[in-house]
Amino acid sequence: MIYPAIFVLAAAISGSLAASRARMRLNFPKNLFTLVFEWFGELGFFCARLFRAALVPPYEFGELLRQCDEIGSKSLPLVALAGAATGVVLSLQTRDSLIRFGAKSFLPSVIVFSIIKESGPIITGLIVSGRVGAGIGAQLGSMKVTEQIDAMEASAVDPYKFLVATRVLACILMLPLLTLASDFCGIFMGWIANMLAEPISLRLFLESGFKNALFSDFIPPTLKTMVFGFIIGLVSCFQGMRTLRGTEGVGRSATSSVVLSSLFVVVADVLLVRLILTIWG
Amino acid sequence: MTNQTNDSLIAIKGLRKAFGKQKVLDGINLQVAKGETVAVLGRSGGGKSVLLKLLIRLQTPDSGSIRIAGEEITRLEEKQLNDVRKKIGFLFQQAALYDSLTVEENVAFPLRRHTNQSAAEQKDRVHELLADVEMDQDLEKLPSQISGGMQKRVGLARALALDPEILLFDEPTAGLDPITATEIGNLILELKKKRHLSAIVVTHDVQGAKAYSDRMVLLHNGTIQAEGSLAELQRSEDGFVAQFVGYGSK
Ligand SMILES: Nc1ncnc2c1ncn2[C@@H]1O[C@H](COP(=O)(O)OP(=O)(O)OP(=O)(O)O)[C@@H](O)[C@H]1O
Numbered sequence: 001m002i003y004p005a006i007f008v009l010a011a012a013i014s015g016s017l018a019a020s021r022a023r024m025r026l027n028f029p030k031n032l033f034t035l036v037f038e039w040f041g042e043l044g045f046f047c048a049r050l051f052r053a054a055l056v057p058p059y060e061f062g063e064l065l066r067q068c069d070e071i072g073s074k075s076l077p078l079v080a081l082a083g084a085a086t087g088v089v090l091s092l093q094t095r096d097s098l099i100r101f102g103a104k105s106f107l108p109s110v111i112v113f114s115i116i117k118e119s120g121p122i123i124t125g126l127i128v129s130g131r132v133g134a135g136i137g138a139q140l141g142s143m144k145v146t147e148q149i150d151a152m153e154a155s156a157v158d159p160y161k162f163l164v165a166t167r168v169l170a171c172i173l174m175l176p177l178l179t180l181a182s183d184f185c186g187i188f189m190g191w192i193a194n195m196l197a198e199p200i201s202l203r204l205f206l207e208s209g210f211k212n213a214l215f216s217d218f219i220p221p222t223l224k225t226m227v228f229g230f231i232i233g234l235v236s237c238f239q240g241m242r243t244l245r246g247t248e249g250v251g252r253s254a255t256s257s258v259v260l261s262s263l264f265v266v267v268a269d270v271l272l273v274r275l276i277l278t279i280w281g
Numbered sequence: 282m283t284n285q286t287n288d289s290l291i292a293i294k295g296l297r298k299a300f301g302k303q304k305v306l307d308g309i310n311l312q313v314a315k316g317e318t319v320a321v322l323g324r325s326g327g328g329k330s331v332l333l334k335l336l337i338r339l340q341t342p343d344s345g346s347i348r349i350a351g352e353e354i355t356r357l358e359e360k361q362l363n364d365v366r367k368k369i370g371f372l373f374q375q376a377a378l379y380d381s382l383t384v385e386e387n388v389a390f391p392l393r394r395h396t397n398q399s400a401a402e403q404k405d406r407v408h409e410l411l412a413d414v415e416m417d418q419d420l421e422k423l424p425s426q427i428s429g430g431m432q433k434r435v436g437l438a439r440a441l442a443l444d445p446e447i448l449l450f451d452e453p454t455a456g457l458d459p460i461t462a463t464e465i466g467n468l469i470l471e472l473k474k475k476r477h478l479s480a481i482v483v484t485h486d487v488q489g490a491k492a493y494s495d496r497m498v499l500l501h502n503g504t505i506q507a508e509g510s511l512a513e514l515q516r517s518e519d520g521f522v523a524q525f526v527g528y529g530s531k
């Protein structure tokens with residue numbers, strides 16, 4: 001997991017440097033520090049406005065459903081594929097190592113635990129950051145620069161309620177489900193890959209895999225992806241809604257949505273894992 | 282024809298707006314009475330679109346007061362502001378249709394949010410609105426699949442969906458052929474007669490505006506340089522004013 005983290009960090013730093021250089025050109029001599037502070041400040045206001053919009057009726061159930069489909073169903077194939085690939089790779093790699101240590105019988109447990117506890121959630125989080133983050137950033141960004149968001153306000157419809165709240169909520173609801181799908185594909189493909197080397201029935205594989213697993217091993221890592229969903233939805237809607245300067249700005253919003261949401265997903269993962277370990281031991 | 286009564290539906294006082302160092306509006310005073318249509322003329326980049334956006338607080342003014350139907354727009358809470366916005370039909374210069382919705386859904390959007398009409402009633406209403414702007418042929422098309430002038434007409438239909446009391450139109454006839462432009466002018470005139478609407482119409486079409494407006498104002502250098510009927514503006518002492526409407530009406 002360290003490589004994606006490094007990659008994302010590098011991308012984020014280069015992204016924000018590029019943005020600050022762009023401002024320099026416009027005679028806006030602001031250093032990175034103030035930019036970061038400003039960004040978090042604005043995000044705070046955005047968040048407050050989002051909560052206000054989301055909590056006050058009327059609720060936009062139709063639009064929420066549409067977004068769940070857009071964000072959930074349409075990410076499913078990609079997430080499933082990534083989960084499956086992780087399962088295969090995990091199975092191939094750990095099999096080799098475990099044989100070397102003479103602990104081959106632990107293989108199912110190792111696969112199940114590492115997928116459920118970490119690789120399933122984080123891979124889903126990062127994949128959705130990429131696919132959904134870019135989509136939301138670009139869509140809201142182009143709605144902003146073509147005055148469609150203004151038009152919505154002119155029709156007395158709160159875009160924070162109709163566009164932002166529905167997307168953020170859909171992300172929160174869909175991520176745990178996508179994670180389950182990814183977990184399932186990972187474990188299943190882990191079994192398949194294992195079977196090619198050494199025939200073992202699925203039942204036996206699952207039994208020995210889940211033998212020592214508790215419900216509490218399973219729930220917190222899956223629920224923590226709701227936080228990932230919140231981060232992805234929030235950050236990419238925020239980047240989209242503050243788009244400026246035409247199509248170039250739309251491109252920048254799409255990129256920064258992906259970069260920043262993956263960055264914060266990784267950071268949140270570290271914090272949440274620590275928190276979960278503290279609470280559930 | 283200048284109107285200084287307190288019962289104006291729209292009353293703008295000392296309105297100022299600057300972007301950075303650029304003063305776009307520098308003390309605008311304008312009143313529009315109930316049932317009155319005012320045409321706003323001015324050079325490109327003169328701040329006409331900004332003025333309209335300030336009126337429904339899509340942008341916030343630096344100073345000045347805007348009263349619409351007695352409500353001070355600049356100080357309203359979100360909810361009250363939205364109540365005022367529902368009474369206003371706003372047409373954007375670039376139409377600003379929702380590009381993921383079809384023509385029909387675009388016009389139905391305000392109806393779906395703000396009325397309790399059944400789906401069938403909404404459909405009828407949408408068709409009626411689109412028929413008024415002769416756009417009832419391409420209901421299923423997306424905005425990207427229709428021409429600019431057609432988008433403008435759909436935008437017009439959307440702006441009229443909630444039976445507004447006030448119309449704020451940003452160049453309703455720009456980019457339309459003379460026949461359609463005249464028909465849109467007639468539509469505005471008819472709306473005014475039938476429903477006693479108040480309207481501010483930004484336009485470059487001086488002759489067209491003469492037909493449907495009660496009064497014209499010329500926005501220049503961030504202020505209202507002249508106001509009155511077309512004939513009055515043409516007789517103006519101010520060389521720029523006479524020249525502006527002179528060119529426009531040739
Ligand atoms: N969001 C903005 N940021 C900075 N400057 C702006 C912004 N919106 C408008 N302006 C500036 O305000 C001025 C007035 O713009 P506006 O769009 O109101 O002109 P206009 O009178 O509608 O022109 P046209 O007839 O061409 O539509 C322009 O010089 C424009 O550069």
Ligand SMILES: [Mg+2]
Binds near residue numbers: 330
């Ligand atoms: Mg304009």
